[in-house]
Amino acid sequence: MPVNQTLSNFSDTAFQTAFVIYLLALVLSLVYYGKMQGVIDARRTRERVGEKELVTVGAGADDPDGRGGGGGTDGAVEDAEDAEDTALTDEEFADKEASANKWGGMTQSLVWLGVLVHVVSVVLRGLATERFPFGNLYEYVLVITAFTMAATTVVIQRREWRVVWPWLLTPILALLFFGGTELYAESAPVVPALQSNWLPIHVSTVSFGGAIGILSGIASLLYLLRIWQPKGKERGFFGAVAKPLPSAKKLDGLAYKSAIVTLPTLGLGIVLGAIWAEAAWGRYWGWDPKETVSFITWILYAAYLHARATAGWRDHKAAWINILALATMIFNLFFINMVVSGLHSYAGLN
Numbered sequence: 001m002p003v004n005q006t007l008s009n010f011s012d013t014a015f016q017t018a019f020v021i022y023l024l025a026l027v028l029s030l031v032y033y034g035k036m037q038g039v040i041d042a043r044r045t046r047e048r049v050g051e052k053e054l055v056t057v058g059a060g061a062d063d064p065d066g067r068g069g070g071g072g073t074d075g076a077v078e079d080a081e082d083a084e085d086t087a088l089t090d091e092e093f094a095d096k097e098a099s100a101n102k103w104g105g106m107t108q109s110l111v112w113l114g115v116l117v118h119v120v121s122v123v124l125r126g127l128a129t130e131r132f133p134f135g136n137l138y139e140y141v142l143v144i145t146a147f148t149m150a151a152t153t154v155v156i157q158r159r160e161w162r163v164v165w166p167w168l169l170t171p172i173l174a175l176l177f178f179g180g181t182e183l184y185a186e187s188a189p190v191v192p193a194l195q196s197n198w199l200p201i202h203v204s205t206v207s208f209g210g211a212i213g214i215l216s217g218i219a220s221l222l223y224l225l226r227i228w229q230p231k232g233k234e235r236g237f238f239g240a241v242a243k244p245l246p247s248a249k250k251l252d253g254l255a256y257k258s259a260i261v262t263l264p265t266l267g268l269g270i271v272l273g274a275i276w277a278e279a280a281w282g283r284y285w286g287w288d289p290k291e292t293v294s295f296i297t298w299i300l301y302a303a304y305l306h307a308r309a310t311a312g313w314r315d316h317k318a319a320w321i322n323i324l325a326l327a328t329m330i331f332n333l334f335f336i337n338m339v340v341s342g343l344h345s346y347a348g349l350n
Contacts, residue, residue, distance in 0.1 A: 007128035008187035014121035015142065019176050021114035022149075022169055028107040029165035035100035036163055036244040042093055044232070104162040108153075111165065115153055118146045128187045132200035135190035137337055140207065141179030145172050147211035155215065155254070163244040167218055198276035205272055206294075209265030210329055213301070216258035217326025220319040223251040227316060255322055256308050263301045270294055293332040300325035 122143055125133040133139040152168055155161070190199075222245055229235065229242035245251065273291070274284040285291060304325060307318035 003187045003189070004128045004130075005187070007124050011121050011124035011128055011187075014117050014124060015176075015180060018114050018118040018121055019173065019180065021110060021117060022173055022176070025107055025110040025114060026166060026169040026173065028103055028110060029162070029169060032100060032103035032107055033163055033166055033244055035096075035103055037240065039093075039097050039100050040243055042096055046093060101159065104159060107165055108156075108162060111149070111153055111169075115146070115149045118142075118149060122146050125187065129189065131190065132204070134199055134203040134207075135188075135194055136183070136185045137333075138179050138183040138185045140203070140333075141175055141183060143204075144207045144210050144214075145175050145179075147208050148172060148214050151208075151211055152215055155258075160246055160250075163246070164218075164222065167222060168215070171214070171218070196276060196280065198272065198279065202269060202272040202276050205265060206269035209262050209269055210333075212258050212265065213262040213326060213329055216255045216262055217323055219251050219255035219258060220322040220326075223248055223255055223319050224316055224323075226251055252319070255319065256305075259301055259304055259308075259322060263298070263305060266294075266298050266301065270298060290332065290336050293328065293336050297325055297328045297332060300328055 122133055125139060125142065129135070133143060148168075149172060156164060156168075189195075225238070225242050226245050226248040229239045231247050234240065234243050270291075273294075277286070277291075278284045300321060304318055304321040307321055310318075
């Protein structure tokens with residue numbers, strides 16, 4: 001079938017535009033991240049000042065004659081007085097917080113714009129070839145990153161979650177860069193093996209499951225960072241990095257809820273792929289490398305959910321399983337498709 005080169009060029013332009021918008025959003029999100037570190041420091045300073053006032057009142061009650069009978073309160077008072085010197089007034093703190101939130105709002109708006117342009121790129125690619133844009137690895141990366149960004153943008157609506165954007169945009173930009181440079185393929189008809197109605201059904205299901213899996217895996221990574229640097233007890237460089245993140249409980253909850261969606265979606269995608277395999281190759285399952293690794297990935301997500309609900313595994317042990325599942329999925333996407341020879345080897349080609 002003929003390819004509309006004009007629409008194909010527009011798709012490429014939209015892809016490049018989305019990449020630039022995401023890159024600008026990453027810059028804004030990093031500024032927001034830094035400003036939130038300042039807001040948290042200011043809030044904690046104000047809290048220490050409040051504690052100093054309570055200590056001072058308590059010391060005065062214990063020693064009404066002012067003769068220094070307060071004992072161990074002297075050091076606490078002195079520390080709090082140091083904090084008072086740098087504490088912001090209510091108005092200054094409100095201005096500082098509003099300034100940070102403004103950067104967060106700009107980041108969110110820019111991400112929404114990027115998602116819109118990203119989806120336009122996917123649609124134009126499909127219109128240019130008069131098929132669903134799932135014919136090669138470039139198109140698959142284009143689609144799975146679009147699913148990831150759209151789903152993440154919907155999930156990250158609350159202000160407290162906006163600090164997660166640098167951690168999400170960085171891997172997405174890396175995927176887009178690699179896809180647009182090393183995996184790029186000109187718009188063209190797909191190979192005969194992919195000319196099936198099962199193509200959009202199977203690949204879109206797997207893409208959506210993988211997109212949610214990316215969100216879940218990153219949330220588990222941040223959860224491990226947060227339990228290593230507990231809220232209010234951060235230390236050193238990694239403590240400063242972790243400071244603006246939500247609590248470990250919230251990050252773990254996000255990873256768990258996302259995995260609950262990932263498991264059945266990937267499972268459905270595997271089943272649909274098996275049905276397609278029977279129609280195309282005369283068998284449902286043949287332990288092809290991609291089939292095998294896909295099944296292993298699904299098993300790992302099932303193991304994560306089981307471990308997450310099992311006493312004694314609800315801490316970092318379960319999170320490591322989720323991260324291993326993400327790593328296996330990425331391994332399947334690139335290494336299995338591009339290096340290992342199998343029935344799915346054509347996935348990297350037109």
